[in-house]
Amino acid sequence: xxxxxxxxxxxxxxxxxxxxxxxxxxxxxxxxxxxxxxxxxxxxxxxxxxxxxxxxxxxxxxxxxxxxxxxxxxxxxxxxxxxxxxxxxxxxxxxxxxxxxxxxxxxxxxxxxxxxxxxxxxxxxxxxxxxxxxxxxxxxxxxxxxxxxxxxxxxxxxxxxxxxxxxxxxxxxxxxxxxxxxxxxxxxxxxxxxxxxxxxxxxxxxxxxxxxxxxxxxxxxxxxxxxxxxxxxxxxxxxxxxxxxxxxxxxxxxxxxxxxxxxxxxxxxxxxxxxxxxxxxxxxxxxxxxxxxxxxxxxxxxxxxxxxxxxxxxxxxxxxxxxxxxxxxxxxxxxxxxxxxxxxxxxxxxxxxxxxxxxxxxxxxxxxxxxxxxxxxxxxxx
Numbered sequence: 384x385x386x387x388x389x390x391x392x393x394x395x396x397x398x399x400x401x402x403x404x405x406x407x408x409x410x411x412x413x414x415x416x417x418x419x420x421x422x423x424x425x426x427x428x429x430x431x432x433x434x435x436x437x438x439x440x441x442x443x444x445x446x447x448x449x450x451x452x453x454x455x456x457x458x459x460x461x462x463x464x465x466x467x468x469x470x471x472x473x474x475x476x477x478x479x480x481x482x483x484x485x486x487x488x489x490x491x492x493x494x495x496x497x498x499x500x501x502x503x504x505x506x507x508x509x510x511x512x513x514x515x516x517x518x519x520x521x522x523x524x525x526x527x528x529x530x531x532x533x534x535x536x537x538x539x540x541x542x543x544x545x546x547x548x549x550x551x552x553x554x555x556x557x558x559x560x561x562x563x564x565x566x567x568x569x570x571x572x573x574x575x576x577x578x579x580x581x582x583x584x585x586x587x588x589x590x591x592x593x594x595x596x597x598x599x600x601x602x603x604x605x606x607x608x609x610x611x612x613x614x615x616x617x618x619x620x621x622x623x624x625x626x627x628x629x630x631x632x633x634x635x636x637x638x639x640x641x642x643x644x645x646x647x648x649x650x651x652x653x654x655x656x657x658x659x660x661x662x663x664x665x666x667x668x669x670x671x672x673x674x675x676x677x678x679x680x681x682x683x684x685x686x687x688x689x690x691x692x693x694x695x696x697x698x699x700x701x702x703x704x705x706x707x708x709x710x711x712x713x714x715x716x717x718x719x720x721x722x723x724x725x726x727x728x729x730x731x732x733x734x735x736x737x738x739x740x741x742x743x744x745x746x747x748x749x750x751x752x753x754x755x756x757x758x759x760x761x762x763x764x765x
Contacts (some may be wrong), residue, residue, distance in 0.1 A: 385706070386746045389416060393657040393708065394427035395434070395478075400745045402474050405551035407467060415441050415471070428661045431478045432485075438475035439489060442468040446496060453503065462504030469497035473547055480662030481669040490578055497547050507559060508550060513568065513598045518582050520591055521575040522546060523567040525555035526604060527765070534609035534633075534763035535564040537595045539588070541616025541639070541743070542670060543660045545574035549615065554638075554752050561760035563611075564604070568595060570621070572670045583672030586685040592625035596632070609633050609763045613755060615743050616659070619701075619710070620644050620686055623718065627694035634762045636700040636755050639707070639743040640715035644686040647710060657708045659742070692721035698762045702731045702751055706740040727762070 387403065390396050399416065403409075415437045422430030445468035452461035472493035479486040501508045513520040523546050527533040536558060538549050546567040549555070555565035569576045570591050572584025585591075592612065600607045611634040614622040619641030626635035641647075650656055651663070660666050664676065673679035699722055703715035712732060719730040731754055733739035738747035759765070 386741045390420060390423035392423050392427050394659070394661055395423045397657075397659065397742070397745055398474055398478055400741075401548070402470060404745065404748045405470050405548060407470060411441055411445075411467065411471075427658065428480075431480065431661050432483065434478050435475040435483075435485060435489060438471045439485075439492075442471040442475070442492070442496070445471070449499075449503075458503040462500045462502075462506070465496045465500035465503065469493050469500060469547065470551065472496060473545060477543060477545075478661055481665050483662075487578070493547075494575075507556070511566075513566075513595050515571075515582070515591055515594050518576070518580045520571070520582075520594065521569045521579075522595075523550050523555075525550070525559055525565045525567070527562045527564045528559050529562040532604060532606040533562055533564055534611065534765055535566060535599060535605050536611045536613055536759055536763075537592060537599075538565050538567045539570050539592070539612070539614035539618045539621050540568070540573040541614070541618050541659075543573075543666065544615060545569060547574075552615070552748055552752055554613070554756060557752055557756035558759060558765070561756055562765035563756075563760050563763055566595060566599065577670065584670050586620070586624070586683065587628075588621035588625040589628035592621070592632075593629045596629060600631075607631070611635060611759055611763050613638060613759065615639060616710075617641055617644060619714075619718075620688060623688055623695060623699070624691055626697060626699065627691045630696075632697060634698040634700075634759070635695065636702070636759055637718075638702055638751055638755055639710060640701050640703045640718045641710055642688050642692075642714035642717040642721075645680075645683050646687065647714075648680065648683065648686075656711070657742075659709060688718055688721070692718055693723055695722060695725050697725065698727035699725045700729045700731065700755065700758050700762075702733065702754065704740040704742060704744060704746075705732050705734045707742045709742045729758070 445464045449461040449464040476489045509524045549567040571582035576582040613636040615638040619637040739750040744751040
């Protein structure tokens with residue numbers, strides 16, 4: 384099993400595959416991608432404005448069709464169209480460089496479409512805000528299907544995802560069926576926290592993760608003795624770091640290990656491995672609030688887990704794709720080797736036999752989603 388290789392470059396194929404895994408319709412993808420296929424041959428950065436034009440055009444059509452459904456009180460049908468419109472808008476926005484024309488408006492339209500989809504579709508998805516020391520952390524709460532105080536998992540982004548894409552991994556829905564709630568967060572450096580509140584990323588994820596625990600402890604539906612954490616991609620740094628330094632987490636699970644992201648940046652400077660988004664260096668400097676490359680490397684010098692994994696004293700799961708082209712599988716083995724004080728440590732490498740071999744299962748998220756959901760439910764007694 385491998386990534387769907389429609390375009391002649393990895394970065395565009397990654398966005399397409401994420402959209403496919405998140406609920407896109409194949410016919411709509413063909414409509415959006417066929418006019419821009421040749422542009423991708425010019426490189427990952429060229430043609431991204433045209434990418435946005437085609438994907439926004441399809442989203443606008445879906446919004447019009449959804450409005451027609453809503454007028455006839457066909458709210459569930461409207462919700463499905465709005466959900467796909469939001470997905471296409473978030474994907475289009477993610478492909479743009481920082482400050483590119485239309486990016487901010489596309490993101491704003493995506494948020495509105497997603498919220499309308501959740502409301503009209505009566506989805507198990509409530510928008511909340513977690514207070515931080517400086518500003519707020521927007522989040523999406525999906526509640527367990529069982530009654531009473533239940534376990535909950537804080538689910539964080541990687542470098543370039545958003546809480547809505549976390550929701551579309553279907554992990555929150557899989558956990559809900561297993562009696563576990565989920566809080567998908569736009570932590571500093573991602574989603575709304577970065578775009579609307581100007582909060583940059585930090586290597587020290589316990590700073591915002593602890594605030595999530597503070598907020599969860601005030602919620603009557605949460606069993607505060609059973610709070611876990613998971614995260615995707617760069618979450619493979621954020622989750623172990625947070626669990627190591629915030630003792631109230633009962634367990635942690637990484638959907639993609641990320642043992643030494645600072646070292647990965649040096650490899651990317653040498654063009655070793657693939658980038659996740661176009662306009663990469665502009666993007667990471669924006670995410671970390673860096674003024675130039677030297678400032679970026681200074682701000683991310685502590686983006687590694689050496690001396691951190693040993694501090695984890697609760698159950699912890701590491702997963703990774705055997706053919707991850709962004710973050711080498713070697714980093715999963717490094718994290719696992721240093722996870723010496725966890726009473727229940729596990730390393731799961733997804734192979735071609737099952738799928739999910741690419742970065743965070745972009746080729747097939749089903750296996751990662753189910754494995755992590757089962758592990759978290761069993762560990763938290765969901």
